[in-house]
Amino acid sequence: MSTKKGRTLADMIGGLDEDLDTSPPASPPPVNSVSASASAAKIVPISVLVSPEDRKRLRQLSLDTGLSIQKLGHEAFNKMLEARGLPPLEAVSANVPSGRSRR
Structure with missing residues (x-):
């Protein structure tokens, strides 16, 4: 029996329903504006x-380009959204740094 105590799935997602605000915002924020509230925005995974083979290929692409999987994913999703005439994703950084050395 393990003596470690961790968070359960219920602990991690228990407050999600309470955080939802169904009231419309007073006024929409300006487009492409970075504000203090943007840095405090919630990030969801x-x-x-x-497949394992594709994971290896993506990892190799990450190493070859010097970009994290997070950044590669953002780039791919943004290209797909642009092709459909939709606005790009908001830029976010990972919750935990990857530890990758910068080029």
Whole structure:
């Protein structure tokens, strides 16, 4: 039996429903404006399932380009959104630095 105590899934997502605000904003924020509230914006994860071989290829692409998987994903999603005439994703940084050395 382990003596470690961690957070359960219920602990991590328990307050999500309470955080939802259904009232419309008073006025929309200006487009392409970076403000103090943008830096405090909530970040949510998404998952993409790939085969082990594709994961290795993506990892190699990450190493070859010097970009994190996060940045590669943003680039790919933004190209897809642009092709459909939709605005790009907001720029975000990872919750935890990857530890990758910068080029």
